[in-house]
Amino acid sequence: MQTAKLLIVDDDADVLLAAKLLLKRHVGQVDIEKNPDKLPFLLGQTRYDAILLDMNFTRDVSSGKEGFDWLDRILDADPTTRVVLFTAYGDVEMAVRAIKAGASDFVLKPWENDKLVEVIKTAIEGKQAGSETSSSGQKGTSPPTVIAQSAAMRQILDTIERVAPTDANILLLGENGTGKDVLAREIHRLSNRRDKPFVCADLGALPDSLFESELFGHVKGAFTDARDDRAGRFEEANSGTIFLDEIGNVGLAQQARLLTVLQQRQVTRVGSNKPRSIDVRLVCATNADLNARVADRSFRQDLLYRVNTIELHIPPLRDRPDDIGPLAEHFLRIYRKQYNRAVGQVSPDLVKHLKQYHWPGNVRELQHAIERAVILARGPVLTPDDFFFGSSPASMQGTGGLPGGDTMQLEDVERRLIQQAMQKHGGNITDVARQLGLSRQALYRRMEKYGM
Numbered sequence: 001m002q003t004a005k006l007l008i009v010d011d012d013a014d015v016l017l018a019a020k021l022l023l024k025r026h027v028g029q030v031d032i033e034k035n036p037d038k039l040p041f042l043l044g045q046t047r048y049d050a051i052l053l054d055m056n057f058t059r060d061v062s063s064g065k066e067g068f069d070w071l072d073r074i075l076d077a078d079p080t081t082r083v084v085l086f087t088a089y090g091d092v093e094m095a096v097r098a099i100k101a102g103a104s105d106f107v108l109k110p111w112e113n114d115k116l117v118e119v120i121k122t123a124i125e126g127k128q129a130g131s132e133t134s135s136s137g138q139k140g141t142s143p144p145t146v147i148a149q150s151a152a153m154r155q156i157l158d159t160i161e162r163v164a165p166t167d168a169n170i171l172l173l174g175e176n177g178t179g180k181d182v183l184a185r186e187i188h189r190l191s192n193r194r195d196k197p198f199v200c201a202d203l204g205a206l207p208d209s210l211f212e213s214e215l216f217g218h219v220k221g222a223f224t225d226a227r228d229d230r231a232g233r234f235e236e237a238n239s240g241t242i243f244l245d246e247i248g249n250v251g252l253a254q255q256a257r258l259l260t261v262l263q264q265r266q267v268t269r270v271g272s273n274k275p276r277s278i279d280v281r282l283v284c285a286t287n288a289d290l291n292a293r294v295a296d297r298s299f300r301q302d303l304l305y306r307v308n309t310i311e312l313h314i315p316p317l318r319d320r321p322d323d324i325g326p327l328a329e330h331f332l333r334i335y336r337k338q339y340n341r342a343v344g345q346v347s348p349d350l351v352k353h354l355k356q357y358h359w360p361g362n363v364r365e366l367q368h369a370i371e372r373a374v375i376l377a378r379g380p381v382l383t384p385d386d387f388f389f390g391s392s393p394a395s396m397q398g399t400g401g402l403p404g405g406d407t408m409q410l411e412d413v414e415r416r417l418i419q420q421a422m423q424k425h426g427g428n429i430t431d432v433a434r435q436l437g438l439s440r441q442a443l444y445r446r447m448e449k450y451g452m
């Protein structure tokens with residue numbers, strides 16, 4: 001530690017002085033700076049092992065935006081620098097976001113001396129050992145693993161193993177976040193087309209006006225923005241697998257176009273009259289009840305019969321509690337590596353708690369909850385406290401109205417509204433997004449932000 005260099009940036013002179021007095025007993029060189037605008041100059045002068053950075057400079061007290069900008073600039077200059085954040089109590093959400101964005105750790109103000117020393121030492125040792133910096137939001141690089149401990153999921157995987165090598169069309173049904181996308185990829189991986197493309201089209205996010213050109217392609221000049229010829233998703237997937245996600249969201253006119261393509265196994269690019277043959281394996285998914293849609297005539301029966309040669313119902317996570325422990329362990333392995341955290345296990349007590357919660361966002365919600373808990377964990381074993389900040393899983397199930405009080409922040413309100421809408425719509429992302437006036441992507445971003 002005597003060769004190590006640390007920079008502390010905070011616009012409060014008292015904080016700078018106190019932190020320096022404490023840390024210079026442990027670290028060879030401790031520089032302090034009150035003005036973050038000097039950071040580029042300082043980084044050009046010295047290669048710091050670690051930087052202790054305040055997130056809330058006075059210019060931008062509440063959002064931490066300035067802190068995020070500086071974090072980016074430090075990591076751009078040297079991605080191996082360890083950045084530890086100073087955050088105020090109540091800013092834990094921001095700290096989680098910052099760690100996802102590449103910071104190594106955070107310390108709450110006012111700090112405990114031992115804790116601050118320990119975090120800075122760990123950061124410097126990590127830098128000197130040359131280990132990877134915490135990821136900047138990249139997901140694990142290993143191929144996706146399907147966790148299936150429950151009898152229901154084992155049976156689904158068993159069916160998939162048997163039907164994957166055939167070319168049968170498969171329809172995956174289940175609530176949002178139950179793993180339909182993962183299973184579609186698994187079907188492709190186990191099929192004879194595994195070395196060919198796997199192409200996903202999210203039909204739920206596709207405006208009607210783009211439907212045809214996105215799926216079937218277009219030729220130059222077909223419409224104002226068509227500056228070049230472009231292949232659509234079906235052509236891209238040729239000889240491989242096409243995964244049509246949220247097929248229940250497609251309007252009747254588009255259903256007719258889709259049906260023609262599937263029957264004829266040909267696509268015609270928008271603006272052209274030359275059909276092209278395609279050879280694709282079709283996997284579709286939806287959280288909608290397609291039989292009910294057929295009954296109320298909003299979904300074509302002939303299209304349903306075309307896509308559901310094999311129909312697989314993925315149960316919601318609350319109906320397969322045996323998967324919860326293994327999934328939690330699986331995500332823990334991924335995130336402790338990604339965030340370089342020494343968290344070893346999920347405690348049996350935590351698994352018990354997790355099983356009591358009803359997981360409206362299913363596996364996706366569990367995944368985000370574990371990610372957040374890993375970031376925030378203060379010990380080697382994840383416990384219910386890391387998880388829910390002391391609120392019991394049962395309280396998370398409450399459907400009550402918004403709590404009053406003037407201490408509530410805008411983000412709390414937003415999170416609560418999403419939770420309520422999720423409960424109302426049984427976790428159906430499309431309906432929740434519609435109720436809240438958001439796109440599905442915007443909703444996912446917010447759910448990610450709130451660890452839902």
Ligand SMILES: Nc1ncnc2c1ncn2[C@@H]1O[C@H](COP(=O)(O)OP(=O)(O)OP(=O)(O)O)[C@@H](O)[C@H]1O
Pocket residue numbers: 144145146147148174175176177178179180181182183245287330363364367429
């Ligand atoms: N059985 C599983 N094993 C491992 N990871 C899983 C499993 N099921 C889901 N996941 C993970 O949970 C997250 C959500 O899964 P996925 O995107 O497949 O759900 P989905 O049903 O397609 O959701 P949506 O309906 O919202 O598109 C993904 O990150 C996925 O990797």
